[in-house]
Amino acid sequence: LTVELCGVHLGGPVLNGSGTFDAIAARRAFGDALLERFPFHAFVSKTITVEPRQGNPPPRLWETPAGLINSIGLPNKGLRGFLASDLPQLAELPVPLVVSVMGFSRDELATLVARVGNRDEVAMIELNVSCPNVETGLVMGADPAETARAVERVRALTAKPLIVKLTPNADDPAAVAAAAEGAGAAAVSLVNTLKGMALHPITREPWLGGVTGGLSGPAVRAIALEQVRSVARRVAIPVVGMGGIATGRHAADFMSAGAACVAVGTESFRDPAAGRRVAAELAALGRGRRSRATHEVRSLSPSG
Amino acid sequence: MTQTALRDEPRTQAPPERRVATVSGVERLGAYRLITALDASGPADPRPGQFYMLATEEGWGGGADERPYLPRAFSYARARPTAGGVELDFLLESVGPGTARLAALEPGEGLALVGPLGVGFRPPRAGARPVVVGGGIGVAPLLCLEQALSERSTLLLGFRTAAHARAAALFAGEPALATDDGSVGRRGLVTDLLRERLAAGPDAAVYACGPPAMLESVRALCAERGVPGQLALESGMACGFGACFGCVVPTRDGFVRLCLDGPVLDANRLDAAWIEGAAH
Numbered sequence: 001l002t003v004e005l006c007g008v009h010l011g012g013p014v015l016n017g018s019g020t021f022d023a024i025a026a027r028r029a030f031g032d033a034l035l036e037r038f039p040f041h042a043f044v045s046k047t048i049t050v051e052p053r054q055g056n057p058p059p060r061l062w063e064t065p066a067g068l069i070n071s072i073g074l075p076n077k078g079l080r081g082f083l084a085s086d087l088p089q090l091a092e093l094p095v096p097l098v099v100s101v102m103g104f105s106r107d108e109l110a111t112l113v114a115r116v117g118n119r120d121e122v123a124m125i126e127l128n129v130s131c132p133n134v135e136t137g138l139v140m141g142a143d144p145a146e147t148a149r150a151v152e153r154v155r156a157l158t159a160k161p162l163i164v165k166l167t168p169n170a171d172d173p174a175a176v177a178a179a180a181e182g183a184g185a186a187a188v189s190l191v192n193t194l195k196g197m198a199l200h201p202i203t204r205e206p207w208l209g210g211v212t213g214g215l216s217g218p219a220v221r222a223i224a225l226e227q228v229r230s231v232a233r234r235v236a237i238p239v240v241g242m243g244g245i246a247t248g249r250h251a252a253d254f255m256s257a258g259a260a261c262v263a264v265g266t267e268s269f270r271d272p273a274a275g276r277r278v279a280a281e282l283a284a285l286g287r288g289r290r291s292r293a294t295h296e297v298r299s300l301s302p303s304g
Numbered sequence: 305m306t307q308t309a310l311r312d313e314p315r316t317q318a319p320p321e322r323r324v325a326t327v328s329g330v331e332r333l334g335a336y337r338l339i340t341a342l343d344a345s346g347p348a349d350p351r352p353g354q355f356y357m358l359a360t361e362e363g364w365g366g367g368a369d370e371r372p373y374l375p376r377a378f379s380y381a382r383a384r385p386t387a388g389g390v391e392l393d394f395l396l397e398s399v400g401p402g403t404a405r406l407a408a409l410e411p412g413e414g415l416a417l418v419g420p421l422g423v424g425f426r427p428p429r430a431g432a433r434p435v436v437v438g439g440g441i442g443v444a445p446l447l448c449l450e451q452a453l454s455e456r457s458t459l460l461l462g463f464r465t466a467a468h469a470r471a472a473a474l475f476a477g478e479p480a481l482a483t484d485d486g487s488v489g490r491r492g493l494v495t496d497l498l499r500e501r502l503a504a505g506p507d508a509a510v511y512a513c514g515p516p517a518m519l520e521s522v523r524a525l526c527a528e529r530g531v532p533g534q535l536a537l538e539s540g541m542a543c544g545f546g547a548c549f550g551c552v553v554p555t556r557d558g559f560v561r562l563c564l565d566g567p568v569l570d571a572n573r574l575d576a577a578w579i580e581g582a583a584h
Binding site: 072 | 580581582
């Protein structure tokens with residue numbers, strides 16, 4: 001089940017969602033067995049920014065029905081720290097590397113794309129546009145024109161494929177996807193987390209140190225599936241679909257909705273090997289599709 | 305961090321996937337449950353202070369408010385290698401939908417786990433006398449620590465009530481006890497016992513696990529007396545292996561992920577501000 005994503009050959013269609021797996025930390029916890037049984041067919045780094053960031057004050061997590069709200073705040077070593085200490089370790093992974101970058105202005109984004117894009121270890125760059133542009137106050141990825149301007153600004157700075165990570169917190173994600181495509185994006189990925197919050201049960205103040213956070217997990221899967229389908233019908237470039245994928249059948253749903261590849265995110269928190277399991281289940285599903293149909297419809301329907 | 309420093313850290317690495325252990329024993333111990341599970345394929349040598357992410361194989365979810373969803377982090381209390389794998393003991397108290405489901409486990413059921421994770425306790429420096437301080441459910445990692453310490457240690461344990469203090473019987477040594485209601489041992493806090501012990505001599509190496517307020521008192525006492533302390537902290541975690549960045553604690557070097565650089569931290573890495581996020 002090998003696939004090609006933006007001209008990059010992958011051993012299969014399962015990636016990780018950016019920020020849901022730290023391969024360097026995981027190698028400390030699991031050792032070289034992680035590399036021998038690596039869970040993904042391409043690895044997407046945690047988002048890096050130009051300057052180092054500590055991230056949001058704790059608490060950073062809240063469990064919801066079948067999901068999780070996180071308010072992490074993009075902690076990272078900054079561009080220099082990433083290039084010096086993280087990139088050499090990520091280059092040892094047995095799969096192609098996608099580096100996720102976020103700029104608080106188009107100039108910052110340009111710096112990141114230019115510096116990351118000229119490194120041989122990097123196969124693709126993902127633009128995380130789910131942040132406010134400090135110049136305009138608009139969340140880049142919530143607005144088609146802002147997104148187009150960001151992609152246009154950086155497109156010529158690297159020969160590497162650019163994936164635009166779409167936010168679901170937009171009026172019309174398909175319009176943003178079309179704008180990204182028009183500006184030269186090689187692919188889009190979605191969904192990022194849905195904005196949410198929780199209150200402290202006694203103080204009634206926001207629970208999360210960052211006040212609001214992003215919801216992920218099975219709780220968002222139906223929303224993500226709809227957005228993936230509407231985006232895939234609108235653009236010709238490949239779509240990487242994600243949002244609550246925990247089984248091969250979920251992955252098959254996203255691919256039927258038009259995704260070329262899928263990503264596993266929050267499910268990896270529950271099982272570090274979830275990506276590998278999803279890929280195996282997806283492959284098995286392809287082999288047994290017809291014989292399963294009748295009972296599966298019954299069991300998945302509201303009457304099952 | 306250099307590779308040399310990493311080699312020295314007290315960490316047994318985990319298999320890179322979730323596996324299912326079989327519950328072989330369930331013991332009611334006052335306010336707590338002691339769950340024993342046979343882990344047939346995991347490492348037989350977890351280090352005291354390391355933890356596992358636990359979930360039940362069946363029926364995880366659908367409790368109060370349709371939770372639990374995420375696994376729950378538990379230090380192992382004891383590990384016994386056997387011919388069929390390693391028997392792991394976990395001490396737990398039902399305080400929410402995840403712990404309630406774990407507390408309802410019965411022999412024969414599957415316990416899904418990832419681990420051992422994190423960095424455990426380091427041995428004391430030569431000549432130091434271990435002083436082991438536990439509060440409530442936090443006594444769990446101190447049980448295997450007591451077994452691992454070659455020096456005879458002083459055990460100081462604090463509990464809310466006599467029902468909770470039943471866990472003290474799991475220790476091989478004879479702990480000095482304090483309870484909130486005075487029903488067993490001294491009425492008061494375990495840190496009162498620690499203050500007296502530290503006043504008696506400066507040769508201590510303190511090991512502690514318990515609620516945040518207790519650990520902050522232990523930290524302050526260690527700082528005041530110039531005594532080394534190792535604190536096993538607790539935090540809500542989604543993953544346990546550094547992926548989610550959810551379990552950070554502020555230290556003198558900035559936020560650290562407790563699941564990766566802890567849960568055991570040297571007390572002198574913390575100042576009083578650490579407790580603000582933890583006391584939620």
